[in-house]
Amino acid sequence: MKSTKLTFLGLASALILAACTGGAAAPTAAPVAPAATTAAAKPTEPAKPAPAAGETITIEYWQYNFQVRIDAMNDLIKQFEAANPGIKVVHNSEIPNADFQTKIAAAAAAGAGPDVVTLFNGWVPAWVDAGYVIPLPEKDFPPAEIEKNFTSLVQGTKFQGKYWAIPTAVRSLALFWNKDMFKAAGLDPEKPPATLDEFVDYAKKLTKTEGGKITQQGFAVEMNGQAHQWFREVLTRQFGETPFSADNKTINYGSAKACEAFTWLTKFETDYKTGSNDLFDGATTAFTNGKLAMHIDGSFRLGALNSAKGLNFGVAVLPTRNDIKSNFGSFWTHGITKKAAADPKKLEASIKFLKFITTPAAGTLWVKYTGELPAQLSAAADPALAADPKLGAFAKQMPYSIATFFVDEAKQRQALIDAFDAVRLNKVDPCKALADAAKKDQALYDDFWAKHK
Amino acid sequence: MTLKNRRILWAYLFLLIPLTFFIVVRTGPTLFAFDISLRNYNPMAADKPYNDFANFARLFKDLADPDHVTRKAFENTFKYVLIGMPLQLSIGLLFAMLLNTIRRLRTLYRVIYFIPFVTSAVAVAWVWRSLYMPDFGLFNLILELFGVPSQRFLLDPAQSLPSVTAVVVWQGLGYVIIIFLAGLQGIPETFYEAARVDGANRWKIFTKVTLPLLNPTLVYLLVLQTIAFLRMFAEVVNLSRQGDGGPVNSTTTVVLRVFRESFGSSLNMGYGAAITVMLFVIIMTISLVQMRLTQRQVEY
Amino acid sequence: MDLTYSPPRRRGLPTPQIVAYAILTLGALAMVTPFIWMVATSFKSPGEILQPRFLPEDPTGDNYTQVLTRTLFPQWYLNSLVAAAISTASVGFFDSLTGYVFSKFEFPGKRIAFILVLATLMVPTEMLVIPWYVMAQQTSLVDTTLGIVFPGLITATGVFLMRQAFKSVPDELLDAARIDGMNEFGIFSTVAWPLVMPSVAAICIFNFLGNWNAYIWPLIVTSKRATMTLPIGLAFFSSEAGSAWNLIMAGATLSTVPLLTVFVFLQRQIIQGVALTGMKS
Incomplete structure (x- = not known):
């Protein structure tokens, strides 16, 4: 018993000792962060006036954590600082995508946070409501110029008659197909399906099963990926419905026609059994690892797919129906925060920075890093882009891409994920599941518009 | 100053920091939580007005709607308690008794059973998630050996809740075993001997000697584990694909709802706080029942 | 302790013993298999993860290099260690002191003070x-070590355990020290405290484990990768890694194995400590 006591004593003192030394070690050890952090090293250090340079203004720029975007922005910031010696930009890209809105809210409430911030286009109304961003000064960003020079997608973020944010680049959806699997199934590896009917046909032909187990998938619906966007803005239109009323107040995707589109989508899993997002750890992984023949995804996926070993894939425009072409356009856009607006010098620097990162040249740089297309039409019209075997499909679809007016993007996505799961897993009638989702979304829109009469 | 008064002063001095701490970090925030639950509380908004119990009205409306996710969260949480707690206690008691019978290797087994308990729930959840994978997870590899078709476990709404429960039971088992073992070792050998002399069989000994004498431990674990299951969060977040308690809300819990509402895109802290008040009432009721039970214990 | 007791021996083990060992071994297998799977997967190459097999065909340590160089694991480790150590030291001291006062002092308001502490046990975190x-937002504690640890610097459970523990310390001993002219803090720290060290160690161990594995609060109060604790970092890293299970399992292994090693060495103290917290509360 005595020895036990001694051990306890020793342990307790060791713990307390650990507390002291641990606490003391922290500050010295903190800067020795691994290489990966250097990109975003010490992002939120309070802006101190640099004594030597005298007139240096420091502004903070925040975006969510995504490596190619970080690299692209670091490059832009380097160029910007070289061109504007009086301005220093602190880049914070530490926050994961899922937490981004919450953490911005937290920082803003504490009077901290970014001066220039990147947000998803679908978040603009919510961010305006929350008061995170100010309208872009019309003197520096004349609406007429924006509408003339930028892709028309940007007009979707006009809210309460004003522009609140402006993007560097935009993206759309496309069909990715595995050429080797096409060849093995006796299909022309250079001819992806052009229509929805062909698409179904190909998906069936490309599916292989062994002893009741799917070993190669033709197509799998990734509702938590891009399939919900594809459904909302593309499939519903192709089946003769418009997803939203022109004033964005009424949701139409609960209708019978929209349900035809939704049923078409659910059949891949319930009837044709060409694959499932549950298999091979999700459709994107399955496609990357050569377990899925066709995949609908965005341009931002190119980087990862290009670096996948032994993956021989092509990128094509989305299949059509009744000759109706449509695409879902989306983008991360940049705004100026209230915090920046509170200090005239910071505001001026922020405006300069925002202008710099939204030039055609910035868009051209951006596409090289990320695969997202320049938002400025002059840069997007570059024939090299249209001719690019991978980017070409995206460039071709830009003119008819539509940006959804989201009220709460996360909840709207979840509603469709739940509806799809209810059909495939709980055998709920597709039309009922879809109508429920549309009803939930309509309630969100009603609340929203009640606040914005 | 008298010696007595000096000691009183010392007592106050010693308690100064701890009591301030409890008031600022515990009591104050408790009252604050009630206050938030009565307001339309978005941390961003300058104005956080009282809203005539609208959060509670919404909560009761949502609870009345069988399809609502909040209702599902409460239902699931009760299911976790009703499946997980009895399972954990009965397996835990069985293993503790087995450990109590063996003569050798007891320490080794004890250590092995305790390993999951010292591991973080996050790591455990991710390991189990890969074990449960439909195509290449260990469980399906084993099932395949027996010719059983591949199961989707966490991805199937019919199997997901039991699958999550299994992880939590597995992880907490070591703790339950240790506490039971300590309780068993506190039962004097003479009671067993007396029973054996009376010719009691194993089952009789278990029901007439072990269980009654183990009652305080049993009640303690019952309450503790019930509350632990009521507060489930980390496992569910990390076991469900979107961290949302899916598929189709089949694994979501009360605390996950609180988290999503309060810190998710809607930042609806008033409603989140209203749910926590509800949780508080449930847990307090259980604690009070426990106090009653243990007090009766002391009396006889 | 049990090894010294030798039961009446027959040839071989009696049947119930064999059954007990069989079930216990089966259970032990169920306890360790997930960990073996974790380690095995952590040595698989990316191409191997979607293959249905248990052990890696061509083990590679590459996953560990990637996790250690491309993420902030070392930083998360340090953050967890600092947070758990600070709160454990604070709990070890303040819970003892508070428990000591409630056990050995009489003063006006004692009952109210005690109920105040007792009542906090009823409120779920x-x-x-x-x-x-x-509060953390208003005081700029978000993303700071203090922000992570402040809710757990003193615990009511620990106070109760220590109050029980100090009851076993005879009053005569303390009075003798008073007669020697020692001040009250000296009596607490040099006379009474050393006598209850097993209990102190128990609450420290329990608290350290709790803090090391804490999830919901650190998840809420940290927003940047650099300030995350190990569980938060692991969860963040794993969901970002998508389906790179080889990397996720390497991360899980890195986050569990060091603590498990400590546990194996101190298993007796830790298990007894945990059992003690269970029995007294």
């Missing part, structure tokens, strides 16, 4: 995270 978050 989940109810407090919203207010704590609002």
